[in-house]
Amino acid sequence: MGHSHITIHNKAFRPYLSAAQLEEAVTALAARLSADYAGRLPLFVVVLTGGFMFAADLLKRFTGPCEIVFIRVASYEGTGSTGEVQEILGLREDVQNRHLIVVEDIVDTGTTMQHLLPTLLAKGPASVEIATLFFKPASLKHELRLRYVALEIPNDFVVGYGLDYDGLGRNLPDVYVAV
């Protein structure tokens, strides 16, 4: 990976996690999910847009049969969470009696998941778990059971590997942190 700072929208970022480090963490999480869901047919519910790259790498390494759908829930502006969560868009599948795994880019305050989980539970699934690439424990404001976390990170703003800063940076294979 590059070892120098990058600039996005006039904001400086430094290298934080390499593609190899991300791959290692994602591979380990995929192995756990593959073992835990063996013999079941889970429905992965990928939260767009930030989760797209993590989901692609995670699900390539998930060994059992599964189904995959994509939803949208929230908008996020600048470097602070808006706390505003929109309704679920794009979930047309019948999730009743299904084992759902919500695939998220990052759990920060937990507000997004706090709103999403009851909405999903109201549809009568057999189970709902969260699989998140990043978790910022110091930032969490809600009681959330996070069974599948690839990486815990400090309360800093990160970009790359699907995560953006005002629309840019999602394509970066490495993750950078604001300096």
Ligand code: 5GP
């Ligand atoms: P929460 O609702 O848990 O506070 O925030 C979840 C959402 O906030 C994530 O899906 C993501 O879009 C955004 N978010 C939180 N922290 C970061 C961060 O460090 N970088 C980026 N790019 N987005 C973040």
